[in-house]
Amino acid sequence: MARAAGGRSGSARTALVTGASRGIGRATAERLAAEGWDIVACGRDEARLDLVVGATGGRALPFDVSDGGAVSAAAKSLLSSDMVPDLLVLSAGVFDLAPVHETTSELLDRNLDANLRGPFHVVRAFLPPMLARGSGLVVMIGSVSGRRAFPGNGAYSASKFGLRGFHEVLVEELRGTGVRASLVEPGAVDTPLWDVLDPDTRADLPDRKQMLRADDVAGAVSYLAGLPEDVSVPLIQIQRA
Numbered sequence: 610m611a612r613a614a615g616g617r618s619g620s621a622r623t624a625l626v627t628g629a630s631r632g633i634g635r636a637t638a639e640r641l642a643a644e645g646w647d648i649v650a651c652g653r654d655e656a657r658l659d660l661v662v663g664a665t666g667g668r669a670l671p672f673d674v675s676d677g678g679a680v681s682a683a684a685k686s687l688l689s690s691d692m693v694p695d696l697l698v699l700s701a702g703v704f705d706l707a708p709v710h711e712t713t714s715e716l717l718d719r720n721l722d723a724n725l726r727g728p729f730h731v732v733r734a735f736l737p738p739m740l741a742r743g744s745g746l747v748v749m750i751g752s753v754s755g756r757r758a759f760p761g762n763g764a765y766s767a768s769k770f771g772l773r774g775f776h777e778v779l780v781e782e783l784r785g786t787g788v789r790a791s792l793v794e795p796g797a798v799d800t801p802l803w804d805v806l807d808p809d810t811r812a813d814l815p816d817r818k819q820m821l822r823a824d825d826v827a828g829a830v831s832y833l834a835g836l837p838e839d840v841s842v843p844l845i846q847i848q849r850a
């Protein structure tokens with residue numbers, strides 16, 4: 610029988626989750642931990658990461674995904690303890706709303722840095738040892754905004770369309786290597802990402818109660834993580850029924 614995602618039968622598999630301090634990343638870390646994965650919880654807010662690790666076990670590995678040097682240094686420290694992740698979940702991200710004519714280059718950079726350069730930095734840092742081992746799974750959290758246009762999503766959509774392109778290239782490059790890549794594209798999810806926008810007070814945004822829950826997305830990641838190693842599911846789109 611084919612082994613599930615990690616590829617090291619008999620020992621706990623390691624999942625490195627970015628954006629694990631809140632929202633979808635946190636829900637995913639908690640769900641995977643409950644399923645027996647060793648968690649490496651990543652984010653910038655060390656106090657929150659400590660809380661998450663208190664619940665999931667494993668360890669915190671704080672870094673800013675937009676800082677390529679910081680990502681490399683964090684990867685080096687993890688890999689030096691012989692810990693090559695079996696699963697990367699790339700959930701760190703930001704969401705800014707502004708019409709295109711009011712989108713500053715700083716706002717564009719903020720979205721591109723966290724949502725596109727961030728996954729690029731993390732994949733570049735961790736993929737070589739996964740390729741050398743010949744197994745592993747990279748799950749990127751994209752968005753419906755990486756496929757459809759919504760007013761105000763200029764910077765965010767640019768980052769998520771870019772992420773989809775990056776993912777699709779990765780799928781082609783990984784074919785036959787034993788490492789797989791999946792993109793999860795949720796619609797709106799009720800997480801702290803929306804707090805600053807207060808969507809329930811705005812007619813142009815979905816109410817929180819109409820949104821998906823973080824655990825719905827965590828469930829999709831868990832499904833991907835449990836697939837046999839010789840099965841690839843490159844894309845999952847999630848929306849409220």
Ligand SMILES: NC(=O)c1ccc[n+]([C@@H]2O[C@H](COP(=O)([O-])OP(=O)(O)OC[C@H]3O[C@@H](n4cnc5c(N)ncnc54)[C@H](OP(=O)(O)O)[C@@H]3O)[C@@H](O)[C@H]2O)c1
Nearest residue numbers: 628630631632633652653654673674701702797798800802
């Ligand atoms: N919520 C939605 O409606 C929705 C829908 C579709 C897709 N998504 C995508 O799902 C992912 C997670 O979103 P969420 O809703 O869970 O958001 P969230 O609750 O705001 O959490 C975002 C996470 O990303 C981390 N993060 C942000 N910038 C970072 C950086 N530069 N370096 C390292 N970590 C960083 C934050 O941690 P720290 O603050 O500790 O750094 C936090 O853990 C994002 O990629 C988002 O685009 C969300």
